Amino acid sequence: MRLFATALLCATALPLTALAQDTEAARVAALRDAALTDTIAWDITEGLTTEVGPRMAGTEAEARARAWSVAKLKAMGFANVRVEPFTMPVWERGEEKAEITAPFPQPLMLTALGNSGATPARGLTAEVLRFENVEALEAAPDSAVRGKIVYVTHKMTATQDGSQYGQFGAARRQGPSIASRKGAAAIIIRSIGTDYNRNPHTGVQSFAEGVKPIPAAALSIPDAEQLDRVFKRGKPVRIKLTLTPRQTGNHESGNVIAEVPGSDPNAGIVLVACHLDSWDQGTGAFDDAAGCGIVAAAAKHIMDAGQPRRTIRILWAGAEEVGIFGGDDYAKRHTGEPHAVAAESDFGADRIWQFSTSFDAVSKPVVDRLAAALAPLGIGRSAERAGGGADIGPIIRSDGVVAIDLSQDGTRYFDLHHTPNDTLDKIDLVQLRQNVAAWTAMLAITTAATEEMRASPRPN
Numbered sequence: 483m484r485l486f487a488t489a490l491l492c493a494t495a496l497p498l499t500a501l502a503q504d505t506e507a508a509r510v511a512a513l514r515d516a517a518l519t520d521t522i523a524w525d526i527t528e529g530l531t532t533e534v535g536p537r538m539a540g541t542e543a544e545a546r547a548r549a550w551s552v553a554k555l556k557a558m559g560f561a562n563v564r565v566e567p568f569t570m571p572v573w574e575r576g577e578e579k580a581e582i583t584a585p586f587p588q589p590l591m592l593t594a595l596g597n598s599g600a601t602p603a604r605g606l607t608a609e610v611l612r613f614e615n616v617e618a619l620e621a622a623p624d625s626a627v628r629g630k631i632v633y634v635t636h637k638m639t640a641t642q643d644g645s646q647y648g649q650f651g652a653a654r655r656q657g658p659s660i661a662s663r664k665g666a667a668a669i670i671i672r673s674i675g676t677d678y679n680r681n682p683h684t685g686v687q688s689f690a691e692g693v694k695p696i697p698a699a700a701l702s703i704p705d706a707e708q709l710d711r712v713f714k715r716g717k718p719v720r721i722k723l724t725l726t727p728r729q730t731g732n733h734e735s736g737n738v739i740a741e742v743p744g745s746d747p748n749a750g751i752v753l754v755a756c757h758l759d760s761w762d763q764g765t766g767a768f769d770d771a772a773g774c775g776i777v778a779a780a781a782k783h784i785m786d787a788g789q790p791r792r793t794i795r796i797l798w799a800g801a802e803e804v805g806i807f808g809g810d811d812y813a814k815r816h817t818g819e820p821h822a823v824a825a826e827s828d829f830g831a832d833r834i835w836q837f838s839t840s841f842d843a844v845s846k847p848v849v850d851r852l853a854a855a856l857a858p859l860g861i862g863r864s865a866e867r868a869g870g871g872a873d874i875g876p877i878i879r880s881d882g883v884v885a886i887d888l889s890q891d892g893t894r895y896f897d898l899h900h901t902p903n904d905t906l907d908k909i910d911l912v913q914l915r916q917n918v919a920a921w922t923a924m925l926a927i928t929t930a931a932t933e934e935m936r937a938s939p940r941p942n
């Protein structure tokens with residue numbers, strides 16, 4: 483981290499005289515640089531993970547997180563702080579155990595995937611069939627799979643942009659439904675992760691319409707590789723699996739909203755989002771307390787510098803992890819409102835390394851200003867079209883809202899993602915502050931911009 487701190491120091495020492503020639507650029511730069519000593523994002527991340535802890539959607543813990551958030555955002559001076567409630571189905575983890583019973587008896591570390599079905603309380607024992615990927619599972623004849631425990635592996639590696647999650651995550655997202663359709667007794671997968679801790683990675687999967695829920699779990703990566711070695715010995719492999727999760731029915735969740743009202747009621751809303759819920763095993767520091775800290779800290783810095791032209795709306799969404807229920811509810815309630823721009827922080831708290839937008843060519847001056855303001859933080863401009871993030875996805879799709887992505891370095895994100903290891907100690911203060919500075923610069927520019935901000939046509 484020391485190297486990075488040095489880079490930041492050098493960056494902020496760039497010739498300010500050149501920037502000062504442009505009053506607007508100087509205003510943005512001053513706000514950005516002041517945010518490099520931010521304490522608010524850390525305070526929120528530390529407070530939420532300590533005073534609430536894990537915040538599984540629809541539980542009493544998530545309700546406490548909403549109450550904590552309302553009190554916090556009010557105390558910070560935001561306006562229109564409120565909860566917008568909704569209900570959603572809640573799945574609860576039970577006992578989770580597995581052991582190889584043949585040919586080499588030994589225990590395995592695993593965890594149930596969201597919405598997993600249950601085994602009998604005494605467990606189920608069956609032969610295991612191994613697949614290199616979901617495509618291989620899909621191609622297998624039903625007769626070969628019926629009654630077996632399916633094991634699906636993958637080859638995900640760590641990348642800065644985290645893009646392999648999309649590709650290899652199919653084992654978790656689609657694997658259980660495919661296995662169930664083929665009559666499998668259960669499915670276990672190699673965790674969708676990149677670390678070698680003996681921590682399995684949970685995550686949501688939803689059985690397709692009409693597909694019977696079967697037990698579905700993820701092995702830690704060391705355990706998956708152990709199982710791979712056992713398979714290489716060429717003998718039939720049997721596993722005893724015990725998972726006792728249950729569906730508990732519909733419960734209340736909700737989005738927490740706060741605003742900085744703008745001076746121009748016709749200028750619209752800049753929406754900044756994160757999600758308040760977390761998985762149940764860690765304290766959800768990286769995913770996504772830090773995101774909530776970052777967006778609220780940036781909004782606070784803008785508010786404290788004087789009333790912005792556009793309204794800033796903070797969305798701390800509920801129930802993201804288990805199916806983006808908060809994002810869907812937000813879109814349902816707020817479709818048709820004048821959203822000028824939307825952005826979300828939900829990829830940890832490591833440094834932002836590039837940004838992208840979905841702006842049309844007509845909005846190029848705004849993008850140029852973003853590029854100039856973000857460059858001193860070591861942030862490059864990507865030609866990719868911004869996607870926007872899970873919780874703002876529904877409003878982007880329904881209303882064609884323009885998105886800005888401030889992309890964090892994801893190299894270690896999938897070491898921690900959805901594991902018990904997602905805890906406060908993983909947050910690096912220098913990098914967290916760089917995030918706040920980038921978000922503050924982005925908000926300073928987009929709340930003030932007088933140019934039209936219009937989305938380019940969606941690619942096919």
Ligand SMILES: [Zn+2]
Nearest residue numbers: 757769770828
């Ligand atoms: Zn997240």
